[in-house]
Amino acid sequence: MSDNITIRSACGDDAAALARIYAYYVEETAITFxxxxxxxxxxxxxxxxxxxxxxxxxxxxxxKVIGYAYAHAFYGREAYTWSVESSIYVDVNARKRGIGRKLYEALEKALKSMGILNINACIAVPRDDQDPYVTNGSLNFH
Known part of the structure; x- marks a missing residue:
């Protein structure tokens, strides 16, 4: 894989890649719930x-799609109109290359243009260093 990374809006043709990337996190970790x-x-x-x-x-x-990010409504109450929850998933074989950061920066820019004031992330944190299903990866990233 080259380091020439393009960030763009997802489309219907990306569904298989989104499912492939996400499957690892569902099957091998506890972070997706x-x-x-x-x-x-x-x-x-x-x-x-x-x-x-x-x-x-x-x-x-x-x-090849190697990661994705999106935001959705944070909470269904009117006062949270300007808040979202974000999610970012990077292909397990493409991690530690700055892809998550590039996705997050592009997501943040797009949300700012919409007037969004708060971006929240739901992060799973391990109880100890021996947890095989949860790491501090999301915590360190955010």
């Missing part, structure tokens, strides 16, 4: 729903 891997159709349904109101971005290199 999901037990069943969503299929390609479900990932596309989610992308379409979120994209109606918020940015849904992908990182791509050499024509």
């Amino acid at each position: 999901e037990y069943t891997v969503p299929d390609m159709a479900e990932m596309e349904r989610r992308r379409q729903e979120i994209s109606q109101h918020y940015p849904y971005l992908v990182a791509e290199t050499d024509g």
